[in-house]
Amino acid sequence: MDQVERESMEYDVVIVGGGPAGLSAAIRLKQINPDLSVVLLEKGSEIGAHILSGAVLDPSGLNALIPDWREKGAPVETEVTSDNFYVLGPNGQVRVPNWPMPPLMNNHGNYIVSMGNVCRWLAEQAEALGVEVFPGMACSALVMDGDRVRGVVAGEMGLNADGTPGPQYEPGMELHGKYVMLAEGARGSLSKQVISRYGLADDHDPQKFGLGMKEIWEVDPAKARPGTVTHTMGWPLGKNAGGGSFIYHLGGNQVLVGFVVHLNYENPYLYPYMEFQRFKHHPMVAELLEGGKRVAYGARAITEGGWQSLPKLTFPGGVLLGCSAGMVNVPRIKGNHNAMLSGIAAADAAAAAIAAGREGDELTVYETEVRSGPIADDLKKVRNVKPIWSKLGLYASLVLGGFDMWVANLTGWNPLGTWHHGKTDAAATGKAADFTPIDYPKPDGKLSFDRLTNVAFSFTNHEESQPSHLKLRDPSIPIEVNLPTFAEPAQRYCPAGVYEVIEDQDGPRFQINFQNCVHCKTCDIKDPSQNIIWTVPQGGDGPNYPNM
Known part of the structure; x- marks a missing residue:
């Protein structure tokens, strides 16, 4: 199959992935220079079709990208009005007061959103600026030019089950760019190849992950509390696994119910999906959902390694954006703002390089910006919460991790230094x-x-x-x-x-x-x-x- 003849198209920048990182990069490139040719490729049937996120959105990334997003009608409307945190037992719950939590955990000024709908809106903004947005275009291979990533193969269709071309076979196209940006989200297939090929994860902790499962419920209007954010830990997982839940009240009587299981669990008999289903029978949750109906379901891996696991972000001819690299702030359960900021930083670096007549080299300015700018500031402060949780358990993480976050929030210094993650989630599985x-x-x-x-x-x-x-x-x-x-x-x-x-x-x-x-x-x-x-x-x- 490697001998297939394909047509090629040349662009200034090729972006793989229509999530917040890729769309932000595309928009920023066109804001800087409308003459740049930018193509964005998305494997889903439409932009947003494969987007799954909580989501409480920290608008800092959106503010930086499109300051007048309110006037332009962004679907970012339900501001957080109340923030609740509970530790659950089988039949009851204990509320953890908000006052001991560091300010970075406060959701004041954030918004409950459908990130899929935010991305659909961002795609409209991108297309209005002249970005070529192509959904339904899965990127199946890298195109190499020596040691440099030159582009990607996109749109191969119609293979038979044995991998041979079928009667409706379309070979796809090669899309070449002066720079290629991989914004595939957690564990992206091309990103994984690039990380391995160039040793980008060497000298960094292994990436850690959680499995996030989510249902959208339409609840009894009498129970709807738009703007209410609730997070829980404890039951039903207990000592079996790290993780917790979120319950976000959107407008229109919709409630977003999600459950995250950290994938470093040992017990191979653990069944994350059934833990999620059991969680909904907790009296506090059941009372909210009874009489309602579930209207959508989905699941997605979440990067959880944070600062220690962030690989090198640049390679010859391209960069990793957002969760392709792993930019989620685990205690805040937020990564969309960092994804957008990474897209902006990469676009700034690529536009400057192209203006200087460069192509195909490493955009080291991007790496410097991520490791010294607002993304670093966000991730460094919370870097010990997840490894403390993995090593010492939930309550130690709440106390020790909370102390470390508090001091880092006040001084910029983590008194506990940097804890490390140890083995991969696969290697953590017990017999x-x-x-x-x-x-x-x-x-x-x-x-x-x-x-x-x-x-x-x-x-x-x-x-x-x-x-x-x-x-x-x-x-x-x-x-x-x-x-x-x-x-x-x-x-x-x-x-x-x-x-x-x-x-x-x-x-x-x-x-x-x-x-x-x-x-x-x-x-x-x-x-x-x-x-x-x-x-x-x-x-x-x-x-x-x-x-x-």
């Missing part, structure tokens, strides 16, 4: 023999739902005749290694029911239902044998989130 299976209650179909029913509410679709985009390095490993050693955790960690172990007459076999995949990337991250490789399916396939 099944050391744990007992967890008995999860059956979903009731009212507050809790089985996986496949919920996946239907992600509006996911994949052309079934194409090759599976979920590749196994060695097809024998799931049954011969992962099943006896780890009870094959893929059948539980996947929030969309993609992976099954099926008992046949000849014994167990591993089945991949790639049609269900919601592109969360958890399998690529958590598989203990690192045997699953997530690649892009053909463009436009995957979830079609309405307003996640």
Whole structure:
């Protein structure tokens, strides 16, 4: 397939990914120089189709990009009016008062949004400036020119299941740029290749991840409290895993209910999706949701490594933006503002380089800006919260991590220095023999739902005749290694029911239902044998989130 003849198109800048980072870079480039040719490629069927985020938006990135966003009608309307934090037990809850928390944890001045709708609006602003925005264009390969990334292959369609060209085959195009910006979000497939090829993660902590699952509910209007933000920790996860929940009241009687499980959990019997479903039966949550209806579901991996895990951001011919690098502030549960700021910084660096007649080199100015500007300021202060949590547990993290954040907030200095993350999330998985299976209650179909029913509410679709985009390095490993050693955790960690172990007459076999995949990337991250490789399916396939 490497010998396929493809047409090529030349641009000043090629951007992969239509999230907040990529769109911000595209807009900023055109703001600086309207004559720059900029193309943005998005694998979803439309901009926003694959965007899943909490989301409470810190508007600092938006303010920097489009200061008059209110006048221009950005869908950023529900300002946070109240901020609640609870530690849950099985039947009750304890509210943690706001006053001991450092000011950076305050959501005053932030907005509850659908990030998918914010990105749709940003795409309109980009197109109005002359950016070429192409949804339904999955970027499946890098185009190299010597040691430099020259561009990407986008839009290959119509392959048969065995990988050969089918009757409707389209080879796609090569899009070349003076600079290529990868803004694919957490665990992006091309970003992963670039990080490996150029050793960008060397001398940095391994990246850490969480699995975020989210449902949108329409609740009884009497229970709707637009602007209310609630976060919880504790039950049902307890000591089994780090993580917690969010409940955000948007306008229109909509409530965004989400649950995050840190993927460094040990017990291979843990079933993150069922932990989320169990959470909704807590009396505090059930009271809110009863009488309402769930209207959408989705899931996405979240980068959680923070400052220590931020890889080198530049490579010959391009840069990593936003969560392709991992710019989420974990205690704040916010990364969209940093994604936007990274897009702005990369655009500034690329525009200056092109104006100076350069191309294909390393935009070191971008790296300097990220590591010394507002993104660094945001991430450095909170850098110890996640590793303390992983090593010492939730309560130590609240006390020690809180102390460290407070001092950093007041002085810019972290008294606890820099704690490190240790092993990858895959390597953290323990052996099944050391744990007992967890008995999860059956979903009731009212507050809790089985996986496949919920996946239907992600509006996911994949052309079934194409090759599976979920590749196994060695097809024998799931049954011969992962099943006896780890009870094959893929059948539980996947929030969309993609992976099954099926008992046949000849014994167990591993089945991949790639049609269900919601592109969360958890399998690529958590598989203990690192045997699953997530690649892009053909463009436009995957979830079609309405307003996640």
